Amino acid sequence: MEDNVLHILLADDDADDRLFFKDAMEEIKIMTNVSFVNDGLQLMNYLNQPDIKLPHVVFLDLNMPIKSGMECLKEIRGNDCLRDLTIVIYSTSGSEKDIEDAFVYGANIYIKKPNDFSKLKATLVQVINRNWQYHTLGLKRENFLFSINESNV
């Protein structure tokens, strides 16, 4: 059933990270459909296509060429059509400032990229479950903040 598939978009300029992400997604139980873009500009062009079926969740690398993840985040939150997207920041940075800024500008989830495959899988499962819960339970999206790193996987 098409409706049971979770559509995910990953914006990341690192080809290895994209592959790593795709492999992890394929191993988890939940049905997902993952698309990729390589930088922030591609991401915004993708999301701004007219009549496009928007992804349910966007994973956004902070550190990308051309247009950074933070710039994308601000643009997405400033756009009424995109305001309801779940935005997951997917970054190598674990600095408290980056985490706080991302949340202030409207991210829902912040993942410090794990470099271990099984941890990445566990992280993604948690993220997807949490997102699903917020969706299905009508929890307040304004309060949807979730920061995840090696210590709370």
Next chain:
Amino acid sequence: MKLQIKYDINIACKVILKEQLDLLGIPYQETGLGEIMVNGTFTPEQYKELELSIGKYGIELIDDPKNSIVQKIKEVIIELVFKEDKLPESKISAYIAEKMNLNYGYISRLFSEITYTHLENFIILQRIERAKQLIIEENMSLTEVAWKLNYSSTAHLSSQFKKTTGLTPTQFQRIIQKRKNLVLS
């Protein structure tokens, strides 16, 4: 003596289903192969009874009604966490079992089977959600929130908050405040 037997599984199943449903007093119509339409909705008890009574014939109910029980479990928890003025001192598990009129082990297993998450995690998530609301909307102190949500101490609340959201309550408060200022400026 050896007898040759010829049987029709479809008829056998239909007869068994009819017997068991009649026995439980559940009115229904056959709507096709492998599907029946029950008039009205099931209570969780009825569902469990039916599952047991046809299970011994190797007939299983699939999926959907389980979803509605899970839905009910969620409602009970949300009602408890969000509507009650103060969480009861008694164990939440006992409260849920009583409200659902089902064994907690069964409830918890069913919940995991359908949602792929543990019921305990769901309850924690709801309590923390409520804590967020009390902190932001009602400006409650952590001590008040801990008391209201029946945490043994503020330290316990803080650590569960941090474990669940990845943020401390103070960080969370600061982020939400900054967001508000951003919108206003």
